[in-house]
């Protein structure tokens with residue numbers, strides 16, 4: 313056998329959500345990280361304007377988390393949670409429900425946001441069946457929603473590029489219209505004024521399919537991955553009321569908005585809404601170890617606990633649900649969040665953030681700037697015949713100027729770790745200002 317050892321061969325790793333051919337001609341490689349910065353292979357310190365991938369809420373390489381996982385690896389490396397248990401999983405779940413919105417007393421562990429979404433959708437279907445409403449099988453998502461890449465999440469998701477290559481997807485899914493309306497809401501600070509009535513789109517789908525066939529409606533409180541779409545004032549409350557009226561479970565996909573991103577522990581707190589299920593991942597471990605957590609109210613949980621005691625109540629789970637390393641990382645993360653007040657810090661810093669962000673108004677090709685909590689987005693007018701090019705070029709230029717931002721279509725999104733200082737915010741926008749100067 314001809315075994316070839318290739319060191320640093322970039323071709324072996326088929327990178328996710330990446331233009332592999334382009335990237336490998338001009339790679340961007342990190343070798344280290346420390347609090348607010350990444351370190352590149354050419355020794356530059358790059359300000360992390362995206363919390364990694366919206367997950368490193370407490371900043372990089374935080375000691376409490378590092379110590380927790382080091383200790384755990386040497387104590388109990390793996391233990392399953394099917395018909396067995398280990399202390400860290402119960403401790404972690406208890407700690408999580410303590411910071412969750414009122415009524416969310418139970419947590420189901422997964423390994424990612426995509427798995428949290430699959431779990432939530434299956435819970436919703438099984439819940440209605442357990443309650444004797446077996447015809448409630450349809451799932452409602454929203455255009456431009458992102459709920460991960462597995463079949464359920466992809467099906468309720470509303471991003472064409474993520475769907476069109478993958479067949480007919482899960483059947484019985486429909487979508488609400490998205491809420492992004494620059495003609496009425498461009499350059500809004502915080503929640504847009506116009507568009508609450510778009511929630512009534514759910515009534516349209518109820519009229520079409522009948523409520524007796526609809527199990528759940530899943531939305532992100534703030535749709536971040538699709539380019540930061542902030543819900544119009546009153547929209548989510550109206551949606552929640554329609555769900556309640558028709559016994560449609562409301563699933564908040566808080567993979568990004570949970571753990572302090574909006575200045576409250578969860579997005580449900582920020583918008584003062586009680587959904588039935590909340591999906592999380594990312595910030596649950598500060599992004600350090602893969603983990604997801606699905607939060608449910610007792611109404612949902614208890615509906616599964618009616619069978620014979622010896623019967624498995626939910627035929628679902630992952631080998632790594634509640635993995636000891638992930639639980640240790642999560643506990644270290646929660647300690648860090650709590651000691652440093654990070655679950656609410658974004659509320660203090662958000663006004664300053666908003667001010668600096670909106671100062672970019674008037675830069676070339678910028679057609680919208682929007683913000684909520686410690687999230688911001690800048691949208692560019694697409695270059696004719698080359699959608700996404702303007703934002704991509706600015707993303708590359710930002711990286712070369714020592715700032716990491718996230719590009720989605722013609723939108724640049726920013727969401728730094730919640731530990732960012734005012735002077736680091738200044739630095740971030742100084743770089744962005746230079747980057748947004750005309751290149752064409």
Ligand SMILES: Cc1ncc(COP(=O)(O)O)c(C=O)c1O
Nearest residue numbers: 424425426458459460537565567
């Ligand atoms: C709202 C939402 N749901 C689900 C996911 C998928 O998470 P993962 O990439 O961990 O599977 C994401 C990822 O960004 C997300 O933002």
